[in-house]
Amino acid sequence: MLRRLNHIAIAVPDLDAATATYRDVLGARVGAPQALPEHGVTVVFVELDNTKVELLEPLGENSPIAAFLARNPLGGMHHVCYEVDDIEAVAAQLKASGARVLGDGRTKIGAHGKPVLFLHPKDFSGTLVELEQS
Protein backbone atom coordinates (compact mmCIF):
# COMPACT_ATOMS: atom_id res chain seq x y z
CA MET A 1 0.00 0.00 0.00
CA LEU A 2 2.73 2.52 0.89
CA ARG A 3 4.91 3.02 -2.18
CA ARG A 4 7.41 5.86 -2.59
CA LEU A 5 8.35 8.56 -0.16
CA ASN A 6 7.11 11.50 -2.23
CA HIS A 7 8.71 14.21 -0.06
CA ILE A 8 9.48 15.45 3.36
CA ALA A 9 8.38 18.99 4.13
CA ILE A 10 10.42 21.35 6.28
CA ALA A 11 8.73 24.55 7.46
CA VAL A 12 11.15 27.47 7.47
CA PRO A 13 10.84 31.06 8.69
CA ASP A 14 13.03 32.46 5.88
CA LEU A 15 12.82 30.63 2.56
CA ASP A 16 15.70 32.51 0.93
CA ALA A 17 18.03 31.71 3.80
CA ALA A 18 17.01 28.04 3.95
CA THR A 19 17.39 27.68 0.18
CA ALA A 20 20.85 29.23 0.31
CA THR A 21 21.87 26.81 3.07
CA TYR A 22 20.77 23.77 1.09
CA ARG A 23 22.33 25.08 -2.14
CA ASP A 24 25.57 26.61 -0.86
CA VAL A 25 26.39 24.68 2.32
CA LEU A 26 25.01 21.23 1.42
CA GLY A 27 25.51 21.55 -2.35
CA ALA A 28 21.97 20.49 -3.22
CA ARG A 29 20.04 21.16 -6.42
CA VAL A 30 17.28 23.63 -5.54
CA GLY A 31 14.50 25.07 -7.67
CA ALA A 32 12.97 28.54 -7.84
CA PRO A 33 10.41 29.60 -5.21
CA GLN A 34 6.82 28.81 -6.18
CA ALA A 35 3.96 30.69 -4.55
CA LEU A 36 0.96 28.44 -3.84
CA PRO A 37 -1.57 30.93 -2.42
CA GLU A 38 -4.37 28.35 -2.38
CA HIS A 39 -2.21 26.24 -0.04
CA GLY A 40 -0.89 29.18 2.00
CA VAL A 41 2.79 28.48 1.33
CA THR A 42 5.67 29.37 -0.90
CA VAL A 43 7.72 26.27 -1.71
CA VAL A 44 11.24 25.50 -2.91
CA PHE A 45 11.97 21.95 -4.05
CA VAL A 46 15.32 20.44 -3.07
CA GLU A 47 15.92 17.67 -5.60
CA LEU A 48 17.63 14.54 -4.28
CA ASP A 49 18.47 11.48 -6.38
CA ASN A 50 15.49 9.47 -5.11
CA THR A 51 12.99 11.98 -3.69
CA LYS A 52 12.68 15.63 -2.74
CA VAL A 53 12.58 17.94 0.23
CA GLU A 54 10.05 20.75 0.19
CA LEU A 55 11.04 23.91 2.03
CA LEU A 56 7.82 25.71 3.01
CA GLU A 57 7.42 29.36 4.03
CA PRO A 58 4.05 30.78 5.10
CA LEU A 59 2.18 32.79 2.46
CA GLY A 60 -0.76 35.06 3.28
CA GLU A 61 -3.15 34.97 6.19
CA ASN A 62 -4.11 31.66 7.77
CA SER A 63 -1.16 29.71 6.40
CA PRO A 64 -1.44 26.08 7.56
CA ILE A 65 2.17 26.22 8.77
CA ALA A 66 1.91 29.48 10.74
CA ALA A 67 1.05 27.80 14.04
CA PHE A 68 3.87 25.28 13.60
CA LEU A 69 6.38 28.10 13.08
CA ALA A 70 5.02 29.97 16.08
CA ARG A 71 5.86 26.86 18.14
CA ASN A 72 9.12 26.20 16.26
CA PRO A 73 10.53 29.61 15.31
CA LEU A 74 13.69 28.14 13.76
CA GLY A 75 11.59 25.85 11.57
CA GLY A 76 11.51 22.08 11.58
CA MET A 77 10.29 18.92 9.91
CA HIS A 78 6.58 19.51 9.31
CA HIS A 79 5.26 16.43 7.53
CA VAL A 80 6.14 13.39 5.46
CA CYS A 81 4.29 12.41 2.28
CA TYR A 82 3.93 8.79 1.18
CA GLU A 83 2.48 7.70 -2.16
CA VAL A 84 -0.30 5.11 -2.26
CA ASP A 85 -1.81 3.25 -5.20
CA ASP A 86 -5.48 3.80 -4.44
CA ILE A 87 -6.14 6.63 -2.06
CA GLU A 88 -9.89 6.05 -1.86
CA ALA A 89 -9.35 2.46 -0.76
CA VAL A 90 -6.79 3.69 1.77
CA ALA A 91 -9.21 6.29 3.10
CA ALA A 92 -11.83 3.60 3.65
CA GLN A 93 -9.31 1.35 5.38
CA LEU A 94 -8.09 4.18 7.61
CA LYS A 95 -11.64 5.00 8.63
CA ALA A 96 -12.28 1.32 9.43
CA SER A 97 -9.12 1.18 11.55
CA GLY A 98 -10.13 4.24 13.58
CA ALA A 99 -7.25 6.40 12.34
CA ARG A 100 -8.25 10.03 12.04
CA VAL A 101 -8.16 11.77 8.69
CA LEU A 102 -7.87 15.55 9.08
CA GLY A 103 -10.60 17.83 7.76
CA ASP A 104 -13.83 16.21 6.62
CA GLY A 105 -12.15 12.87 5.96
CA ARG A 106 -12.33 13.16 2.18
CA THR A 107 -9.47 13.46 -0.27
CA LYS A 108 -8.55 16.93 -1.45
CA ILE A 109 -6.42 18.10 -4.35
CA GLY A 110 -2.94 18.70 -2.96
CA ALA A 111 -0.10 20.98 -3.97
CA HIS A 112 0.94 18.60 -6.78
CA GLY A 113 -2.55 18.45 -8.32
CA LYS A 114 -3.25 14.93 -7.03
CA PRO A 115 -5.70 13.69 -4.38
CA VAL A 116 -4.24 13.75 -0.87
CA LEU A 117 -5.19 13.02 2.72
CA PHE A 118 -3.57 14.24 5.94
CA LEU A 119 -3.57 11.90 8.95
CA HIS A 120 -3.65 12.96 12.58
CA PRO A 121 -0.17 13.05 14.17
CA LYS A 122 -1.52 11.50 17.36
CA ASP A 123 -2.25 8.29 15.45
CA PHE A 124 1.20 8.17 13.76
CA SER A 125 3.92 8.62 16.39
CA GLY A 126 3.58 12.40 16.55
CA THR A 127 4.19 12.71 12.81
CA LEU A 128 1.89 14.51 10.41
CA VAL A 129 1.48 12.06 7.51
CA GLU A 130 0.28 13.08 4.05
CA LEU A 131 -0.84 10.36 1.65
CA GLU A 132 -0.84 11.16 -2.06
CA GLN A 133 -2.33 9.20 -4.95
CA SER A 134 0.68 7.89 -6.90
Added chain:
Amino acid sequence: MLRRLNHIAIAVPDLDAATATYRDVLGARVGAPQALPEHGVTVVFVELDNTKVELLEPLGENSPIAAFLARNPLGGMHHVCYEVDDIEAVAAQLKASGARVLGDGRTKIGAHGKPVLFLHPKDFSGTLVELEQS
Protein backbone atom coordinates in the same frame (compact mmCIF):
# COMPACT_ATOMS: atom_id res chain seq x y z
CA MET B 1 27.02 16.83 -3.17
CA LEU B 2 23.70 15.71 -1.63
CA ARG B 3 22.69 12.46 -3.31
CA ARG B 4 19.97 10.15 -2.00
CA LEU B 5 17.72 10.56 0.97
CA ASN B 6 18.97 7.57 2.94
CA HIS B 7 16.23 7.63 5.56
CA ILE B 8 14.06 9.67 7.82
CA ALA B 9 14.09 8.71 11.48
CA ILE B 10 11.00 8.85 13.66
CA ALA B 11 11.49 8.52 17.40
CA VAL B 12 8.69 6.52 19.00
CA PRO B 13 7.81 5.72 22.61
CA ASP B 14 6.50 2.22 21.79
CA LEU B 15 8.22 0.46 18.90
CA ASP B 16 5.77 -2.45 18.75
CA ALA B 17 2.80 -0.11 18.51
CA ALA B 18 4.43 2.11 15.89
CA THR B 19 5.46 -0.91 13.83
CA ALA B 20 1.94 -2.30 13.96
CA THR B 21 0.54 1.03 12.80
CA TYR B 22 2.85 1.18 9.79
CA ARG B 23 2.25 -2.48 8.94
CA ASP B 24 -1.45 -2.87 9.63
CA VAL B 25 -2.92 0.61 9.12
CA LEU B 26 -0.64 1.92 6.35
CA GLY B 27 0.15 -1.46 4.80
CA ALA B 28 3.91 -0.92 4.79
CA ARG B 29 6.65 -3.53 4.62
CA VAL B 30 8.38 -3.55 8.01
CA GLY B 31 11.38 -5.50 9.26
CA ALA B 32 12.14 -7.13 12.60
CA PRO B 33 13.35 -4.98 15.51
CA GLN B 34 17.13 -4.66 15.69
CA ALA B 35 18.81 -3.69 18.96
CA LEU B 36 21.76 -1.33 18.44
CA PRO B 37 23.07 -0.92 22.00
CA GLU B 38 26.15 1.01 20.86
CA HIS B 39 23.77 3.61 19.38
CA GLY B 40 21.27 3.52 22.25
CA VAL B 41 18.29 2.58 20.09
CA THR B 42 16.23 -0.32 18.85
CA VAL B 43 15.25 0.21 15.21
CA VAL B 44 12.62 -1.10 12.83
CA PHE B 45 13.06 -0.35 9.13
CA VAL B 46 9.96 0.57 7.13
CA GLU B 47 10.85 -0.21 3.51
CA LEU B 48 9.46 2.15 0.89
CA ASP B 49 10.03 1.84 -2.86
CA ASN B 50 12.72 4.53 -2.92
CA THR B 51 14.02 4.92 0.64
CA LYS B 52 13.22 3.88 4.19
CA VAL B 53 11.83 5.15 7.44
CA GLU B 54 13.59 4.18 10.64
CA LEU B 55 11.40 3.87 13.72
CA LEU B 56 13.63 4.40 16.76
CA GLU B 57 12.92 3.43 20.37
CA PRO B 58 15.33 4.27 23.20
CA LEU B 59 17.56 1.42 24.37
CA GLY B 60 19.49 1.50 27.63
CA GLU B 61 20.69 4.44 29.69
CA ASN B 62 21.68 7.67 27.95
CA SER B 63 19.86 6.95 24.71
CA PRO B 64 20.46 9.85 22.29
CA ILE B 65 16.70 10.06 21.66
CA ALA B 66 15.59 10.04 25.32
CA ALA B 67 15.56 13.85 25.65
CA PHE B 68 13.64 14.21 22.39
CA LEU B 69 10.97 11.81 23.61
CA ALA B 70 10.77 13.61 26.95
CA ARG B 71 9.91 16.76 24.98
CA ASN B 72 7.72 14.87 22.48
CA PRO B 73 6.08 12.04 24.40
CA LEU B 74 4.02 10.87 21.39
CA GLY B 75 7.17 10.67 19.29
CA GLY B 76 8.01 12.66 16.19
CA MET B 77 10.35 13.15 13.26
CA HIS B 78 13.84 13.10 14.77
CA HIS B 79 16.29 13.50 11.91
CA VAL B 80 16.81 13.18 8.18
CA CYS B 81 19.81 11.42 6.62
CA TYR B 82 21.26 12.44 3.28
CA GLU B 83 23.96 10.54 1.43
CA VAL B 84 27.05 12.37 0.20
CA ASP B 85 29.84 11.21 -2.11
CA ASP B 86 32.82 12.30 -0.05
CA ILE B 87 32.01 12.94 3.58
CA GLU B 88 35.49 14.16 4.50
CA ALA B 89 35.33 16.83 1.80
CA VAL B 90 31.86 17.77 3.02
CA ALA B 91 33.11 18.01 6.61
CA ALA B 92 35.85 20.41 5.54
CA GLN B 93 33.40 22.52 3.54
CA LEU B 94 30.93 22.63 6.43
CA LYS B 95 33.66 23.76 8.79
CA ALA B 96 34.70 26.48 6.31
CA SER B 97 31.08 27.66 6.03
CA GLY B 98 30.70 27.96 9.80
CA ALA B 99 28.06 25.23 10.04
CA ARG B 100 28.34 23.29 13.29
CA VAL B 101 29.09 19.58 13.24
CA LEU B 102 27.93 17.89 16.45
CA GLY B 103 30.43 16.15 18.70
CA ASP B 104 34.10 16.70 17.99
CA GLY B 105 33.47 17.56 14.34
CA ARG B 106 34.88 14.30 13.00
CA THR B 107 33.07 11.53 11.19
CA LYS B 108 31.94 8.55 13.24
CA ILE B 109 30.77 5.12 12.20
CA GLY B 110 26.98 5.25 12.08
CA ALA B 111 24.28 2.66 12.55
CA HIS B 112 24.77 1.34 8.98
CA GLY B 113 28.54 0.86 9.40
CA LYS B 114 29.45 3.89 7.30
CA PRO B 115 31.00 7.24 8.28
CA VAL B 116 28.43 9.81 9.35
CA LEU B 117 28.21 13.37 10.64
CA PHE B 118 25.36 15.09 12.48
CA LEU B 119 24.77 18.80 11.85
CA HIS B 120 23.36 21.28 14.34
CA PRO B 121 19.60 21.84 13.89
CA LYS B 122 20.04 25.58 14.47
CA ASP B 123 22.01 25.81 11.23
CA PHE B 124 19.48 23.78 9.18
CA SER B 125 15.98 25.17 9.74
CA GLY B 126 15.47 23.42 13.06
CA THR B 127 16.16 20.02 11.49
CA LEU B 128 18.75 17.56 12.75
CA VAL B 129 20.62 16.50 9.60
CA GLU B 130 22.73 13.34 9.35
CA LEU B 131 25.14 12.99 6.45
CA GLU B 132 26.27 9.50 5.50
CA GLN B 133 29.03 8.41 3.14
CA SER B 134 27.24 6.87 0.14
